[in-house]
Amino acid sequence: MSFEVKAALKDDPDNRSLVISRIYGIGGKEFFVDDAEMLFEEALEAARIGKIKTPFAYIGATEGDAGYMPERVADPLTEKATTLNLIKIERSEATGRLETKGVSARELTAMPKRIAPGHGACPGCGIFPSVDQFLKGIQGHVVILFHTGCGMVVTTGFPYSAFNVTYIHNLFQNGAPTLSGVVEAFDEKKRRGEIPADQDITFIMVSGDGGLDIGMGPAIGTALRNHSMIILEYDNQGYMNTGHQLSFSTPYGHATSTSNVGPRQFGKTTHHKDTPQIMAACNLPYIFTAVESDYRDLIKKAAKAQRYTKEGLVYGKLLSACPLSWKSDERMGSKIVQAAVDSNFFPLYEIEHGKTILNYNPEEKGKKVPVAEWLKMMGKTKHLLRPEYKEVLDSLQKEVDRRWVRLKAKHEHPFL
Numbered sequence: 201m202s203f204e205v206k207a208a209l210k211d212d213p214d215n216r217s218l219v220i221s222r223i224y225g226i227g228g229k230e231f232f233v234d235d236a237e238m239l240f241e242e243a244l245e246a247a248r249i250g251k252i253k254t255p256f257a258y259i260g261a262t263e264g265d266a267g268y269m270p271e272r273v274a275d276p277l278t279e280k281a282t283t284l285n286l287i288k289i290e291r292s293e294a295t296g297r298l299e300t301k302g303v304s305a306r307e308l309t310a311m312p313k314r315i316a317p318g319h320g321a322c323p324g325c326g327i328f329p330s331v332d333q334f335l336k337g338i339q340g341h342v343v344i345l346f347h348t349g350c351g352m353v354v355t356t357g358f359p360y361s362a363f364n365v366t367y368i369h370n371l372f373q374n375g376a377p378t379l380s381g382v383v384e385a386f387d388e389k390k391r392r393g394e395i396p397a398d399q400d401i402t403f404i405m406v407s408g409d410g411g412l413d414i415g416m417g418p419a420i421g422t423a424l425r426n427h428s429m430i431i432l433e434y435d436n437q438g439y440m441n442t443g444h445q446l447s448f449s450t451p452y453g454h455a456t457s458t459s460n461v462g463p464r465q466f467g468k469t470t471h472h473k474d475t476p477q478i479m480a481a482c483n484l485p486y487i488f489t490a491v492e493s494d495y496r497d498l499i500k501k502a503a504k505a506q507r508y509t510k511e512g513l514v515y516g517k518l519l520s521a522c523p524l525s526w527k528s529d530e531r532m533g534s535k536i537v538q539a540a541v542d543s544n545f546f547p548l549y550e551i552e553h554g555k556t557i558l559n560y561n562p563e564e565k566g567k568k569v570p571v572a573e574w575l576k577m578m579g580k581t582k583h584l585l586r587p588e589y590k591e592v593l594d595s596l597q598k599e600v601d602r603r604w605v606r607l608k609a610k611h612e613h614p615f616l
């Protein structure tokens with residue numbers, strides 16, 4: 201702002217005003233009345249002596265120790281340590297789809313954790329079990345970019361980081377463009393011979409559902425350019441990091457801090473955004489949904505996702521428990537996401553080269569439950585079971601049924 205002020209003043213060449221630049225509030229630093237008074241005193245002093253002693257400075261910032269080096273607490277993971285080659289992937293001649301073999305949870309415990317334990321997530325948070333399972337299916341070097349959000353905040357408390365691999369953080373509008381730029385730089389370096397041509401790195405962007413509201417446009421731009429990377433969304437149905445506000449993925453009737461329940465409100469007033477179908481419309485080579493309660497399915501999809509990056513962008517969505525906002529028992533996360541699957545709210549499916557495949561049909565397994573069975577497990581939706589909210593519950597059930605029938609039709613019909 202001070203540049204703008206200076207530019208406006210100096211538009212008149214005879215204007216001799218002095219301008220003092222001060223930055224305050226950076227990094228959440230408080231700005232007090234005393235600080236404002238001090239600013240006025242500096243300005244008066246400059247006017248009195250006709251010059252500025254310090255034209256530019258930060259208020260409240262403490263000068264750091266230039267020689268400070270945080271203690272190294274872990275060695276970065278090597279390509280060798282993370283290449284287990286346990287999962288076999290082959291393209292089926294009959295279906296043209298990739299088939300996986302060898303997804304053994306026991307054997308895959310040998311995969312070193314790319315995200316170390318000991319971060320600051322709430323007990324029962326679904327982000328890390330889900331992302332960790334996903335990473336078990338990914339071989340070799342990875343570069344991970346996290347959008348802002350709980351997943352990023354709880355892993356990166358200065359001066360430490362929970363990442364044992366190369367990690368980038370960027371904001372919602374910039375995550376997908378940043379990582380796609382890194383992918384391009386990597387390819388260019390290979391082309392120039394600065395990196396061995398056979399070197400592989402898998403590039404993964406992790407975002408919350410809020411990050412894929414605010415960052416939807418850039419994610420679609422990345423789909424248009426079809427960069428070789430994975431966009432992995434953990435959907436906890438709200439903007440948790442900033443205080444549990446609703447996102448577009450928050451389902452109809454669910455209570456959040458901005459979709460309340462009371463005499464005039466019944467929770468969120470619109471149905472949830474169907475992000476996998478948006479990404480499907482972008483014609484990506486591979487799209488999937490998964491949950492931690494079906495870890496075998498999740499890991500298998502990770503292995504396929506890695507293989508499909510050879511053809512371009514992959515998008516995957518994980519439904520991820522948030523006991524704090526869902527107002528649920530922290531031990532129940534896995535059961536709640538499974539109930540979301542069994543009620544057909546969150547169907548497990550993949551889309552390979554435009555063909556939709558349902559991976560699990562609760563109706564055929566005799567596991568199908570009404571959405572109410574899922575909703576009763578969370579405090580944020582318990583009101584929907586009361587008679588006065590019957591219309592809201594019915595509307596959610598109807599929408600879930602409608603989307604399920606449409607998905608089943610896509611599964612069954614070769615042209616849908």
Ligand SMILES: Cc1ncc(C[n+]2csc(CCOP(=O)(O)OP(=O)(O)O)c2C)c(N)n1
Nearest residue numbers: 348349350351408409410411438439440441
């Ligand atoms: C452009 C922009 N708008 C708003 C914010 C503030 N902000 C930080 S985290 C966050 C919520 C992120 O929600 P989500 O992506 O769902 O992740 P979660 O916190 O649920 O893990 C918001 C709105 C921001 N950092 N940048």
Ligand code: SF4
Nearest residue numbers: 321322325350522524
């Ligand atoms: S608020 Fe929710 S998403 Fe955030 S760390 Fe806690 S449980 Fe995880």
